[in-house]
Amino acid sequence: MDAKDTPSLTLHQKILGDIERKIVSGEWPPGHRLPFEVDLAKSYDVSRMTVNKVMTQLARSGLIERRKRSGSFVSLPRVQAAILEISDIEAEVRSLGRPYSYAILSSSVRRMEDTDVADCDIPETSEVLDVTCVHYAGGVPFCIEERLINLSVVPEARAGTFETSPPGAWLLKQAPWSTAEHRIFAVNAVGGLPKLLNIPKNAACLVVQRRTWSELGPVTHVRLTYPGEQHSIVARFAPAGPSSDRS
Amino acid sequence: MDAKDTPSLTLHQKILGDIERKIVSGEWPPGHRLPFEVDLAKSYDVSRMTVNKVMTQLARSGLIERRKRSGSFVSLPRVQAAILEISDIEAEVRSLGRPYSYAILSSSVRRMEDTDVADCDIPETSEVLDVTCVHYAGGVPFCIEERLINLSVVPEARAGTFETSPPGAWLLKQAPWSTAEHRIFAVNAVGGLPKLLNIPKNAACLVVQRRTWSELGPVTHVRLTYPGEQHSIVARFAPAGPSSDRS
DNA sequence: TCAGAAATAATGTATATACATAGAGTGGTG
DNA sequence: CACCACTCTATGTATATACATTATTTCTGA
Incomplete structure (x- = not known):
């Protein structure tokens, strides 16, 4: 043993x-x-x-x-740390064995406004690309993506229509980030959400907000909203991380 | 530069x-x-x-x-991985600058039943300690903890009353775990939850379910329920992890 | 021409050695 | 007895060296 x-x-x-x-x-x-x-x-x-x-x-x-x-x-175990892997949504859907599809709801270039989430540190003066889209897993809404892309850091995005492929993967290639922060919480579905996600009004939803930065500044701010009980984030932990070095 | x-x-x-x-x-x-x-x-x-x-x-x-x-x-960045730190609840509350208190709601020794969550892999025949308690931050309910402790792995827990201190910290000392799994999702507050957490019925709640194992088998299964929008989990990520070695 | 053998070039691991650094202890001195 | 300098020890870093491992490339011969 x-x-x-x-x-x-x-x-x-x-x-x-x-x-x-x-x-x-x-x-x-x-x-x-x-x-x-x-x-x-x-x-x-x-x-x-x-x-x-x-x-x-x-x-x-x-x-x-x-x-x-x-x-x-x-050392005394103080905090329990787990590796949280937030994969590409398409990969996530496919790994569930369901066909992936995607639809864009809106896309516009505009300046930052007060109405934007407060904890977004893209400067007021910046122009951003504001994209909203839905990811489907086998015809069922899987997740709503609301994304702001900082055009002063990723000017190439101005031309992007994202009609056929979601911005996430493209952005990852275009502007590799050096720091990211995730905030995970729960909200009740209100406004247009219930219809878009095909869930009852006020149903609990899981929200993952991610902000990423590169050397040049804030890159993107994305808010992913999943139907509550149908989706869960799983994080595993074993003592010394991937303790095996590659041999 | x-x-x-x-x-x-x-x-x-x-x-x-x-x-x-x-x-x-x-x-x-x-x-x-x-x-x-x-x-x-x-x-x-x-x-x-x-x-x-x-x-x-x-x-x-x-x-x-x-x-x-x-x-x-x-290497091409494939999945976005973040270190998720789930700290001790008392520490979490105190780090918010609020006084911590704690109350036990129920505590009983019993055998596993069908009614227990399905994805709990403590064998049917095992005796468990079933504890439910509330954590308060400055008088306001912060989190409900529902915990099963596998008595065949941690027999010392049979005597534990947890009247004065929550089981989490004690258990961590008693039975260090080698593997853990977290599942994070959102639910609507139903049943006794709204009253216990002092939130409206059907309000969205964030649930963190954690299972831990030691060398001897499954140790504990805990379900932490937080009032939805008031609590969020934050995970940060920088390229090479805590790239600084201790010097 | 092509298969297989041998040389090659990169990483991977392990060792002995050297010196730097920082705390814990020790002893001397006012 | 308190305070300081000194020493001692375990860790921290860096080096030169050696050999193992493994793909690739090159060479060889049928």
Whole structure:
């Protein structure tokens, strides 16, 4: 059951696995001081560099904390972190085994206005492309996309009609972003939403708002509205992230 | 504008920053082959090991892909991944600057039943501790917690009354988990919910369902229900994760 | 011409070594 | 007894070196 012979593991992968296992199993509880690098090196009969590599990775993944002169300690799990993968909507629909289609509702170039969401930090003076569209999964509305694209950062978008393909994927290629922020919350369907999503008035909807920035400034602000109970975001977590380096 | 003199950076941090910047700025677009390790080493006047360390980190963070004999390439951004941090509820409330309090609504030991949520993989025969409680932020209901604790994995919980402190933090210490899954969706407030959360009937609520496992099996299943528009989950993302190693 | 063998070039891993750095302890001195 | 300088130790970084691994390219021979 333990490490044993998965013979094609590198030394530091084996050691990493061993230590991870000891930590997550509770054998080494939070606060426990792990053996010094030199001791680990001796007991595994490897060089300190190899052990150091392992410890560095453990520290980067937050499983341990290191203090000079004192040693390395199992860190207390403070926040539970999960990797949230927000994939391309088309891919998301297709992975559900349903045919994807898409329709554009409106598209216009305009300046920013007060009526725009307050927490959008595209400057007032900027011109934006304002696109609204619906994504369908097998004929059923899957998600409403309301997007503002900052034309001063992505001028190429001015010419985009997005008649046949949604702006998301195109934008990703055009203006790679360096930072993103997601805000996830729930709202009641009001106004035109119930009709567009084909759900009862006031039904709960899941909203994902994403803002992205590149080196040049704010790129886009998108609000995705999903019918509430029919859609869920799933995030998985295992201790040291994708703890396997590529080999 | 470039690297500049943040003098207290280590060599590989400087190089890492340089390359990250070139990638996210689009100067090196997806598919671009970056210089070979030996060349980078020469141009930065460092050893190949140092460059290798950088490249390994870039690969681990998904920014580049490496192929032997061919070189290293900027990878195309496929899915947008974000680190989702779900913190302890008490910490969450306090970080909003509001006083935290807590009340238990019910607590009982029982066997699993059909009526339990279907996607809960605690075996039918297991005994569980079924706890329901409310978390308050300054007197206002902040979140309803409905939790099942698998007593065959955490027998110590049988004695727990959780009169004074919520089960979440206790459980985290008691039974460190190795895997977790979150499911996030929206529901309308029905049944006893509106009263408990002090919100209108049918108001949209955000639900976070979390299942955790340890080496011994399923540990707990918890469902957190937040008043919809008052609460949001925020996830941030920057290219190479917390790209700073601890120094 | 084409298949297969051998050379080649890149990354991947591991080692020994060196020195830097920062905390914890220690001892001296007012 | 308090405070300071000093030392000692575990981690942090960097290097040169070696060899393994694996695609690609090139060469060879039927």
